[in-house]
Amino acid sequence: MEDLGKMANIEPVRLTSKSDFKFKCHPDVPCFTKCCRGINIILTPYDVIRLKNRLGLSSEEFLAIYTVPHLLEKTDLPVVALKMLDDEQESCPFVRDGEGCILYDDRPTTCRYYPLGVATLQHKEGADDDGFYFFVNEPHCKGFDEDHTQTVAEWRECEGVVDRDEINKEWTDLVVRKRSFPASIKLTEKAKQIFFMVSYNIDKFREFVFESSFLERYPVDAETLEEIKRDEVALMRFGVRWLTSVLFKQTDPHQQATGTPEAE
Ligand code: SF4
Ligand code: SF4
Numbered sequence: 376m377e378d379l380g381k382m383a384n385i386e387p388v389r390l391t392s393k394s395d396f397k398f399k400c401h402p403d404v405p406c407f408t409k410c411c412r413g414i415n416i417i418l419t420p421y422d423v424i425r426l427k428n429r430l431g432l433s434s435e436e437f438l439a440i441y442t443v444p445h446l447l448e449k450t451d452l453p454v455v456a457l458k459m460l461d462d463e464q465e466s467c468p469f470v471r472d473g474e475g476c477i478l479y480d481d482r483p484t485t486c487r488y489y490p491l492g493v494a495t496l497q498h499k500e501g502a503d504d505d506g507f508y509f510f511v512n513e514p515h516c517k518g519f520d521e522d523h524t525q526t527v528a529e530w531r532e533c534e535g536v537v538d539r540d541e542i543n544k545e546w547t548d549l550v551v552r553k554r555s556f557p558a559s560i561k562l563t564e565k566a567k568q569i570f571f572m573v574s575y576n577i578d579k580f581r582e583f584v585f586e587s588s589f590l591e592r593y594p595v596d597a598e599t600l601e602e603i604k605r606d607e608v609a610l611m612r613f614g615v616r617w618l619t620s621v622l623f624k625q626t627d628p629h630q631q632a633t634g635t636p637e638a639e
Contacts, residue, residue, distance in 0.1 A: 390491065390508040392528040398490060399521035402475065406517045410489055411470035416457040417445060419543045420574045420611050422483040423455070429481040434578045441468065442575075450553050451561060453571045457483065484543070487534040490516055491527065542608060545615045546574060552619075566622055573614035577607050580614050593617065 390396070401407075418426075427437035442455035459465040469477050476482050485493075491508045508527050531537050540547075562570070572579050583589060584603070595603070595613075603610040 390527050393526055395524050395526045397524045398518045399523035400518045404517050406515050408470050409515045411467040412464040416483055416485045418455050419484050420546050421542045423575050425481040429478050434576045452553055453567050455575055484539050487536045549619050573618050577611055
């Protein structure tokens, strides 16, 4: 197989799970923590749940303190990115010199993939249900000089993104599907707010489900109800499925409904 690592800073390379690349990151690389500064890290719904729990914050508090709003390329869907500090290097608030990431076990999906990017999350041309990967081209990253080769599949396993991708899959699918709609089709502002709430503000979505007429309008079976009451990841995934059915209900982009789901 081609040694794709050597091509990292030359031109964009489309990688599949079977592609291999030469790369290793560890605390002794000369560039240690450079990738945690001046970087745009878009967060997935599960990233936010993990991070706000790690920090002991409500989802609203986490969003206000640690994120900035962002629009995904080629869509008008509102997402959030980690807010970098206002220092010279625009450092991530969770990086420490010599120590690395202080919440490593709960670090976001994008950090886990680095130096790979995921096409579906970045909305690269050609992203589809199968997705693909590419190198994040940053000359400061010296991990490509290390003598260690792995496939993308091995990297995903090692970095703990396989389970995360599974949890985020329905959300990613929804976002990818939105991308395929013609630019002329717009979501209403209210629909975008609901997309944002379901995606990132799980505490507010819980209120929306359990303290409004939501369950009268959208009845759910007893088993699901129990599950979404006790498990916020299940609630988030339920929300994404609900969004997909009411907000993005038609698969034909030319007939896509752009209305707003309702719950008083
Ligand atoms: S820049 Fe690359 S090699 Fe250096 S710490 Fe970050 S990922 Fe590791
Ligand atoms: S969350 Fe952790 S791994 Fe990600 S950029 Fe910040 S310090 Fe680095």
